[in-house]
Amino acid sequence: MASLSIYRETALPGTLVANSIYFVAPAARPDYVEIYVTGNDASTVKRVIGEQDVQALINASGGGGGSANMLEIVDDMAARDALSPATNVLVLVLDASADETVTSGAATYAYRANTSTWKKISEAESMDVVLTWANLQDKPTSSVAEIDDAASKRHSHANKTQLDKIDEDANGNMTYGGVLPVTGWGSSNW
Structure with missing residues (x-):
């Protein structure tokens, strides 16, 4: 049975020891700890996902607020139709009156990428209905x-x-x- 070594570091060493756990607190982020584990061979390294990994997963899903917005806002239906979304997206059209089902005001549409179709999911004119x-x-x-x-x-x-x-x-x-x-x-x- 191999013994287990545990290290506390400020950076992951260039040469690792087999059967070890490395707790790395980067000097630039002393309140965070990254965890790395080596196997029977020091070249086999696994790590626990960190904040950057989680953010990358969020961004890849379209919810990261980076280049993929959760909600697009456009002025009118022509601007909505000019969009070429590659993924599912919500679009708020500020003046959706060109849609025959909207008398006046805004409407929100969901775009389904796998069928390239738009579906109206709400409209602002119903907000003040009497x-x-x-x-x-x-x-x-x-x-x-x-x-x-x-x-x-x-x-x-x-x-x-x-x-x-x-x-x-x-x-x-x-x-x-x-x-x-x-x-x-x-x-x-x-």
């Missing part, structure tokens, strides 16, 4: 006043207290206040 009953589609035929009246009467009964006492027993017989109703007969002598 709905009126007259402009609703597929609404009930009742008027607003009729619906409000029906809603206000949904549990309004002059005799609600008495109606709430009506129930049934385990045999399916109607009960009133938890007992079988009493008939109006005062006697049953015949």
Whole structure:
């Protein structure tokens, strides 16, 4: 079984020792530590990914804020159509009124690179929409006043207290206040 050596360095040495762990705190970045591990042969070196590696992965995915923006902003539809994105991208078009589905204002589009297609995912004109009953589609035929009246009467009964006492027993017989109703007969002598 090989022994394991551990080193604390400010730079990775030019010649490494087999079966070792190197903790490297670069002088320019003393608050960070890079970790390198050698195998049975000193030329076999593995390292733990660092901040620059993570940033490179983010940049490669299009989310690094470098040359690949997460959101492009253009003035109009012609400017959007002039783009030649190589990857999936979101584009905010400040004046999307050239899109027949946009009456006025801005809209956001997603570009799908594998099919070279644009899909509208939102539009600004709906941000300040004020709905009126007259402009609703597929609404009930009742008027607003009729619906409000029906809603206000949904549990309004002059005799609600008495109606709430009506129930049934385990045999399916109607009960009133938890007992079988009493008939109006005062006697049953015949």
